[in-house]
Amino acid sequence: MRISLLNQVYEKRNPRTKATVNQLLDRYLVEAELEFSTRDNYVGYSKKHIRPLLGETKVGALDAGVMDSLYVELRRCRDHCKKTKGQTDHRTVREHECDDRCRPHQCRPLAASTIRQIHFILQGALKAAGRWKWVTNNPIADAEPPPAPKGNPRPPSAKQAARIINEAFKDPDWGALVWLTMVTGHRRGELCAIRWAHLDLDHGVLHLEKAIGQRGAKKWEKDTKAHQDRRITLDLETVEILREHQTRFKTRTSGLGLELRDDAYVFSLAPDGSRHLIPDSVGQRYRKLAERLEIKTTIHKLRHYSATELIAGGVDIRTVAGRLGHGGGGTTTLRAYTAWSSEADQRAAGTLATRMPARPTTAAPTIEFPDLEPTSPYEHLAVALRDQIIAGTFQPGLPLPPVKQIGADNNASAGTAQRAVKLLADWGLVELNPGRRTIVKYTAATPVAPAPISISLPPSVEATTTSLDLEVRQLGETVTKFRADGNPDSNADLRGLLVGAIRRSGGELAEIGDYELVVRLAGSTDPVTTFVATK
Structure with missing residues (x-):
């Protein structure tokens, strides 16, 4: 037992390797199975923060005290300044003439999350050193990196x-x-x-x-x-x-x-x-x-x-x-x-x-054409192009032919074609983009109905939920309509649907008593029930 203990003490004080931290990182970053962006991060952190401070230190000489001193330095200054007066934070590392962007140096600490990243890099490298028999004990095991920052998610309201x-x-x-x-x-x-x-x-x-x-x-x-x-x-x-x-x-x-x-x-x-x-x-x-x-x-x-x-x-x-x-x-x-x-x-x-908030309606725009009795050539051409757009010859989202081509196809000059396209834009049929093609905006008023959707639910779900058409009213006035899955016989389900709709429409839950939820089976016009929540 005594001999074993002496051997452990001897190995600790006299490392079995003379390799430095630089050499350890060189091998670890080559052999470790890391995703590309992770490896790139590790290389960057090593180059800026680990190698300048610990690079020439022998791996076997590392201990918890050295690690804690490293974390103290990282919390002091991310640029590892020499604590001398007159230092400047230059706007670039290249040769340049200083201007107002080059300012007196101010020490700024590294974020706790970044210091923890550096800790994990060293932890992985020293764990590998243990497998390679470079060290007997992992010195980072007793080091204390900054605690993980508390989560503070700030989602949009x-x-x-x-x-x-x-x-x-x-x-x-x-x-x-x-x-x-x-x-x-x-x-x-x-x-x-x-x-x-x-x-x-x-x-x-x-x-x-x-x-x-x-x-x-x-x-x-x-x-x-x-x-x-x-x-x-x-x-x-x-x-x-x-x-x-x-x-x-x-x-x-x-x-x-x-x-x-x-x-x-x-x-x-x-x-x-x-x-x-x-x-x-x-x-x-x-x-x-x-x-x-x-x-x-x-x-x-x-x-x-x-x-x-x-x-x-x-x-x-x-x-x-x-x-x-x-x-x-x-x-x-x-x-x-x-x-x-x-x-x-x-x-x-x-x-x-x-x-989810209600998405904006995508109904086709209502376009009112002025009472136009075309007299000039460009007006005749604009009416002809308008009819082709409405008929679907030119599809929404796709560009119109170039002005020269429109003129050639209709036996008109380029100037006449250009004035006709400008008139289409005034009517809201196309969108003019200087330097780019003119895009058709008009969509047919009768959209193609999407294919029916069938979602296979487990038996336990099918027995209690169904697709519902829901109408939310406030003091008798319709606020919104939407479709969702729910159990029309469950007050809890209906209350959840109503609360969600009130939130999406920007209403106040404190006024939930002013709302009612009209429930219909999907595709039906006959109400199944009308739900009113208590405050």
């Missing part, structure tokens, strides 16, 4: 969510993406990777298996963050929005003589959906949308919104974690339930649908 949805749907394709983000809570990289083959709109299921990674200009397809292959149930409203999105996509592709393939991306700027959106660009567009509305938020906060609304609706934590793709509870749920379209997930989809 119900009123803000309604404003965001209304603004996003000014572009229906963009509105569909923002809506799906809000409903599912998916990360932006996951949304960019969804293909039409991943959507089963007949059964209302989204299969999520990939994500788009981005690091600067480099982009690649990868597994989801938690390496989960999960299926998410979609509510009826979301299915209808995706069907409309698919119809618009097919109209554009067919107008260009292309075919919408199953492996095409659902959200794409390419006419045939062959290229995915760029995650950073999606985040930037959402940020600009929020800035226009003067709402301080990011697209990642929509994950918080989805989780908050589900939890507020009574959905259990495991189901919420599974829908968001979180580890821990989400992973356990996926392992426990082989059929992800479970009763709990069906309830989750229906619950979130009732709490």
Whole structure:
């Protein structure tokens, strides 16, 4: 026993390796199985914070005291200044002439979350050193990094969510993406990777298996963050929005003589959906949308919104974690339930649908044409083009032929054709884009009805829930109408549907006694019941 103890003391004081922390990091960062962006982060943190402070230290000389001193230094100054007067924070590391952007140095600490990242890098590297027999004891085991920051999610409020949805749907394709983000809570990289083959709109299921990674200009397809292959149930409203999105996509592709393939991306700027959106660009567009509305938020906060609304609706934590793709509870749920379209997930989809803000109506615009007796050539040409647009010869969302071609096809000059197109814009039929093609705006007044949707529910759900047409009234005046799944005989279900509708419409729950919920079976005009909640 004495000899064993002496050996342990000897090995601790006399390391079995002379390798430095720099050498350890060199080998660890090459051999560790890390995702590309994670490895890039690790390399950056090592270069800026670990190597300058510990790089020449021998691995065997590390202990808890050295680690704690490192964390103290990181909390003092992120630039690891020499504590001398007259230092300057330069605007660039390149040679330059200093201006007002170069200021006297001010020490700023690293965030606690960043220090914890550095701790995890060293933890992984020293664990590997133990496997390689470079050290006998892992010195980081007794070190104390900063505690994990407390979660402080700040999702948009119900009123803000309604404003965001209304603004996003000014572009229906963009509105569909923002809506799906809000409903599912998916990360932006996951949304960019969804293909039409991943959507089963007949059964209302989204299969999520990939994500788009981005690091600067480099982009690649990868597994989801938690390496989960999960299926998410979609509510009826979301299915209808995706069907409309698919119809618009097919109209554009067919107008260009292309075919919408199953492996095409659902959200794409390419006419045939062959290229995915760029995650950073999606985040930037959402940020600009929020800035226009003067709402301080990011697209990642929509994950918080989805989780908050589900939890507020009574959905259990495991189901919420599974829908968001979180580890821990989400992973356990996926392992426990082989059929992800479970009763709990069906309830989750229906619950979130009732709490979503109402999307703006997409009815065709009413266009009033002036009483025009065409006399000049450009007016005759404008009327002819108007009739072709209304008849569907020129499809909405697609560009008109160039002005020169319009003139040539109608035996008119380019100037006459240009004045005719300007008149179409005045009537609201087309959208003029300086420097780009003119886009048709008019949509036929009779939209194509979406294909019927059938969602297979477990027997226990089918026995108690059904699709309902619901009308919310306040003091006798209709506030909103929508469709959702629920049990018309359950006061709890009806109250939940009513509360969700009041929140979406911007009403006050304190005035719930002023509201009533008229319940009809889907497609029926006869009320089943009228629900009035007590305060």
